[in-house]
Amino acid sequence: MSSDLDGGGDDDDINPISLILPVEEADINKLSIRHDAVASELLHHFLTSINSTLSIRQLPSQGLSFQLWPAATTLVNLLDDHRSHPQTNPLAPTLTALRQASESPTLKVLEIGSGTGLVGIAAAATFGAKVTITDLSHVISNLQFNVEANAGILAANGGCVQVAPLHWGEAIDAELIQQDFDLILASDVVYHDHLYDPLIQTLKGFLLGGGNPKMVFLMAHLRRWKKDSVFFRKARKLFEVEVLHTDPPPPGSRIGVVVYRFSAKQSKKPAIGSARQG
Numbered sequence: 001m002s003s004d005l006d007g008g009g010d011d012d013d014i015n016p017i018s019l020i021l022p023v024e025e026a027d028i029n030k031l032s033i034r035h036d037a038v039a040s041e042l043l044h045h046f047l048t049s050i051n052s053t054l055s056i057r058q059l060p061s062q063g064l065s066f067q068l069w070p071a072a073t074t075l076v077n078l079l080d081d082h083r084s085h086p087q088t089n090p091l092a093p094t095l096t097a098l099r100q101a102s103e104s105p106t107l108k109v110l111e112i113g114s115g116t117g118l119v120g121i122a123a124a125a126t127f128g129a130k131v132t133i134t135d136l137s138h139v140i141s142n143l144q145f146n147v148e149a150n151a152g153i154l155a156a157n158g159g160c161v162q163v164a165p166l167h168w169g170e171a172i173d174a175e176l177i178q179q180d181f182d183l184i185l186a187s188d189v190v191y192h193d194h195l196y197d198p199l200i201q202t203l204k205g206f207l208l209g210g211g212n213p214k215m216v217f218l219m220a221h222l223r224r225w226k227k228d229s230v231f232f233r234k235a236r237k238l239f240e241v242e243v244l245h246t247d248p249p250p251p252g253s254r255i256g257v258v259v260y261r262f263s264a265k266q267s268k269k270p271a272i273g274s275a276r277q278g
Contacts, residue, residue, distance in 0.1 A: 043068060045076065045118060049083035049126055052153045056118045056146050065139045068116050069188035071220035074247050074257040076122040083126045090245040094216055094261055098182045101214040106130055106158075110181040112166060112202065113189040117143045121150050123185060124159030131159065132179065134166035169198025172205045180212050187220040196231040204238060207264050217262035218244070223255055240265055 041058040059066035082089040086096075098107060107129040111120035120133035133143055143163045147154075154161060164176060184206060189199060207215055217239075221228075235241055239262040247256030 043116075043118075045073075045122070047076075047080045047122060047126060049080050050153070050157050052125065052156070054118065054121060054125070054153065055149045056116050056121075057142060057149065058116060059142060062142075065115050065135060066142055068118060069222070071187040071222045071257045072115070072119050074245075075119050075185065075187045075218070075220040075259065078245060078259065079119075079122050079126045090259070091218070094218070094244065095183075098214065098216060102182050107183060108132075108179055108181045109183045109185060110134065110176070110179070110206070111185045112168070112199075113186050114143055115139070115188075117146045117161075117163075119185055119187055121146060121154070121159075121161055124161045125150070125153055125157045126159075128158035129160075131161045132164055132176065132181075133161060134164050134176075136167060137165045140165055166202070167198075168195060168202040172202065172209075177205070177209065177211060181206065181215055182212060184215065184217040185219075186217070188222060189219065190221055190228055190231045191224060193225075193227050193230065196234060199231070200234055200238065203235075203262065207239065207262065213264060215263075218259060219262065220257050220259045222257045235262065238265065239263060 039059070039061050041060065043056045043058060045054045045056065046052075047054060056068065058068060078089065078091055082091050082095060086092050099105075102108075107127050109120065109123050109127070109129045109131040111117070111123070111131065111133045112135075114120055114133040114135045117133045120131045123129055124131040133147070135143060140163055147161045147163060150161075153159075164173070166172070166176065184203075190196070203217060207217060232241065242261045243258060244261050245259040247258070249256045
């Protein structure tokens with residue numbers, strides 16, 4: 001039997017297409033519109049901690065990268081709750097340690113596989129953080145649209161969001177590497193097995209590349225395939241992987257979203273007296 005550290009249990013594969021965020025999601029309001037023959041949906045996500053509503057454009061006809069997936073909502077809700085209830089939030093120990101270790105009072109956050117950008121925008125607004133949201137080049141224009149749509153909320157809460165392309169597995173742009181991020185965020189990025197190695201290679205570049213040794217990767221994941229466990233087995237060879245939070249399964253499902261913490265493996269020092277003296 002697999003554990004959450006392997007990405008889920010041994011039940012049957014689940015169709016990821018059927019698990020795209022449903023219309024009736026409790027904290028999301030959706031408005032569908034058409035413009036220039038491209039159907040778009042405007043989602044409104046209320047953040048209780050800052051009493052503000054984020055507006056996020058989806059473009060379902062353009063592909064999965066332009067839609068909001070379930071794990072993003074879980075991660076946003078945790079970020080929102082952390083600002084309101086930092087003592088009890090499951091992300092609190094990690095985020096507190098990052099703030100204490102950071103040389104700047106403003107956290108620097110990178111989101112990979114951003115899709116619609118909701119997670120990164122919410123992080124900037126709730127943390128008052130400097131956030132860089134990234135995805136493939138063809139997704140950038142919609143990410144920029146969503147950043148600009150929420151510019152007022154970001155400014156009012158001391159947040160800043162910039163957009164940049166990032167292709168997993170390729171050499172990371174020097175400008176991104178030099179930003180020395182404190183935290184990397186992602187949601188629902190483990191789904192196609194041909195992307196496992198490129199994703200791990202990109203995480204190695206950031207977490208093990210000689211930059212900020214305290215950098216942490218938080219990933220929200222909803223298991224869809226048994227083969228997801230392959231990614232986690234590979235990741236655990238390079239990183240410390242810990243489960244921070246598990247959502248209860250929604251009605252009609254056997255699994256819920258799990259939030260993982262990845263960090264660089266700490267080198268083990270030999271016990272005193274264990275080495276033979278010459």
